[in-house]
Amino acid sequence: MPDKVVVTHWVDEDVLAYLRRFAEPVAPEERTVLSRAEVLAQARDASAVLACMADRVDEEFLAACPRLRVISAALKGFDNFDADACAHHGVWLTIVPDLLTEPTADLAVALTLDVTRRVTEADRHVRAHGFAGWRPTFYGSGLTGATVGLLGMGEVGRAVARRLGGFGCALRYADPRPLPPQEERRLGARRLELGDLLATSDIVLALLPLTAETHHLLDAAALARCKPGAYLVNVGRGSVVDEHAVAGALSAGTLAGYAADVFELEDWALPDRPDRIPPALLAHPRTVFTPHLGSAVTAVRREIAFAAARQIEQVLAGERPDHPVNDPAR
Numbered sequence: 001m002p003d004k005v006v007v008t009h010w011v012d013e014d015v016l017a018y019l020r021r022f023a024e025p026v027a028p029e030e031r032t033v034l035s036r037a038e039v040l041a042q043a044r045d046a047s048a049v050l051a052c053m054a055d056r057v058d059e060e061f062l063a064a065c066p067r068l069r070v071i072s073a074a075l076k077g078f079d080n081f082d083a084d085a086c087a088h089h090g091v092w093l094t095i096v097p098d099l100l101t102e103p104t105a106d107l108a109v110a111l112t113l114d115v116t117r118r119v120t121e122a123d124r125h126v127r128a129h130g131f132a133g134w135r136p137t138f139y140g141s142g143l144t145g146a147t148v149g150l151l152g153m154g155e156v157g158r159a160v161a162r163r164l165g166g167f168g169c170a171l172r173y174a175d176p177r178p179l180p181p182q183e184e185r186r187l188g189a190r191r192l193e194l195g196d197l198l199a200t201s202d203i204v205l206a207l208l209p210l211t212a213e214t215h216h217l218l219d220a221a222a223l224a225r226c227k228p229g230a231y232l233v234n235v236g237r238g239s240v241v242d243e244h245a246v247a248g249a250l251s252a253g254t255l256a257g258y259a260a261d262v263f264e265l266e267d268w269a270l271p272d273r274p275d276r277i278p279p280a281l282l283a284h285p286r287t288v289f290t291p292h293l294g295s296a297v298t299a300v301r302r303e304i305a306f307a308a309a310r311q312i313e314q315v316l317a318g319e320r321p322d323h324p325v326n327d328p329a330r
C-alpha cells in the first residue's frame, strides 16, 4: 500500500504530481488550510505530513498519528513544532531554511516604506474622501538620512541590509553574533547593544525567530527606550513584540507607526497566546498589516513546497533529509 502523505494546505498541482510518484497525497483543493481536527483525522494512518505555518505539532498530535515518519514543514521558523517530541516518536522534523529570505526582505522594505511614508493610510483616505488635488497632508518621514536598526542579522537581516544600502540610510544592527568585520563594511552596518539600537534608531525592524530569549523582547520597557517618534516593523514572529505594549506606545506617541506581517495569535505553541490582534492596534491609523505574506511569491511558494516534498521522499526512501532539525535515530 502506498504511503499516505497529508498536505495540510493548498499546493500547486505539480507538487501533488511529484508526491504521487512515491506516495498517496491528500490535500485541500481550495486555496486554504486544513483545520487541526481535519489534519488529525487524515493523519491517523499517514506516513508523512507536509505542514505549514497554520499547523502545530505537539505530543497530542504525535500520539494520535502512530505511523508518521516525517513532518516536513514548508517554512523556516519551526517554533510551532515540537522537534524533541517528534524525535521521541521516531519522526523527522524538517524545514526549508533558505527560500524565504529574499521575498521576506522585499516585504520588510515594502512595509517600512509604507508605514513611514503613510502609503496605506493615504490610500484609505483617497478611497474614503476622494482626491481633489494636492494638500499639505500625510507628511511622513522617508528612509533617506534615517538611522535604521536591524534587530537580528541572520539571513533575512543581511538581505534587508543589502536592499537598504541603496536608500541612503545609516544602518545599525543588534545580534548576539557579530558579523565578520569585512561583512559589516560591505553592508555598511555597525553593531550596537539592543538598548543603544533602540535609543538611536528612527526605524527598528524586528527580524528575529521566536525563542525563549526573543519572546516579548520588545515589551513596554523596551519600547520606552525607543527614540521618540520611531517606527517599528515586524516580519519575524508576532510574539517577539508585546502587541498590547505596541498599541500603548502608539497611543502615547512613543512610536509613530507599526507595520507587521506576523501576529502573536499565530504562535500556536505558546500557552498564553492571544486569540486576536488587539483591537486598539487594528484601529490605530498609523499601522499597516499584511497576513503573513513574507514568502508569498508564487514561484517561491512552489519551490518551498517542492523542497518540503523532496524531504518526504528522502525519508520514505530511508535517506537522511536535506534540512532536518532533529534526529529521531539518536
Ligand SMILES: O=C(O)[C@H](O)CO
Residues within 6 Å of the ligand: 053, 074, 075, 076, 077, 078, 100, 236, 294, 295
Ligand atoms: O518561517 C517561515 O518560513 C515563515 O514565517 C512561514 O511562512
